[in-house]
Amino acid sequence: MLRYPRNLRGIELQLLVTVLLFFAAGYMLVVSVTRTQEFIPTVRGVVDILWPSVLPFLLFLGISVGMSLRTPKADQLLLPLVALLAGMGLMITARLEPSLAAVDSVAYTGVDAKQSLWVTIGVVVLSIILFVPWDQLFRQYFRTSLMDWLDHHRYAWLTIGIGLIVATFAFGSDPNGSGVRAWFNLGLFSFQPSELLKIILVIFLASYLNEHREVVSQGYQLGPLTLPPLPYLMPLVGMWGMAMGLIIFQRDLGAALLLFSVFLAMLYVATSNGWYVLAGLSAFGVGSYV
Incomplete structure (x- = not known):
């Protein structure tokens, strides 16, 4: 094992x-x-091919x-996994x-x-999030920390997330011809709202579960499963309904499974x-099959 200066994140660097x-x-x-027509077996040829794609990994090392x-002292496995x-x-x-280019040269070349x-x-963007002193800026301009600000607006984030899903039903495009209208076409580029929804979902659930952790953990018994009181159960059922909506109306099993897995x-x-995980996966499986 190589030895590094005390503060250097050696395991992370080796993995990266x-x-x-x-x-x-x-x-x-x-x-x-x-x-094969693009590959030139020389040092210059290798550098020309690798340079654009290897840049983010050099940035990971810098991070x-x-x-x-x-x-x-932060976790040293997450960044290499990313x-x-x-x-x-x-x-x-x-x-x-x-x-892909053979099928549609305009879209995929x-x-x-x-x-x-x-x-x-x-x-x-990850570098900006990590190294900009967001807490100081929020305390200076909003008189609160970033985490408290996100927590205070959790239902606004939930509304935005639901709005994104509804918007894909109405305005989504299907650039691949697969029948899944899960993209927004913004002219210069397209993006999937479900990618942004993942972040919104984590923010909302972290805030909601942090406040209602004890209530959600307790409640009435249904066999081996402890269900929370009905008012606190509805957001959980709503997440299952959101996943089912993606499957039924957009036929997007991948996004639905990913979002529901984050929730579980x-x-x-x-x-x-x-038991929550087992019950959730069972409900998801039944809903997907039906």
């Missing part, structure tokens, strides 16, 4: 470097197999060094680009580079009650 090396090797393999200065998932997504996109750009933008994970963290 490992992810970077595996991504570089995998990406080069994909490009050499699927786009790790910055966190060593600001939050050296980098790993991002790398897998980029490799899959690079693998599929030739096939260069989709690999576009995906790399969005990942890079995401990492830059946070519910389990708040209550430590595994």
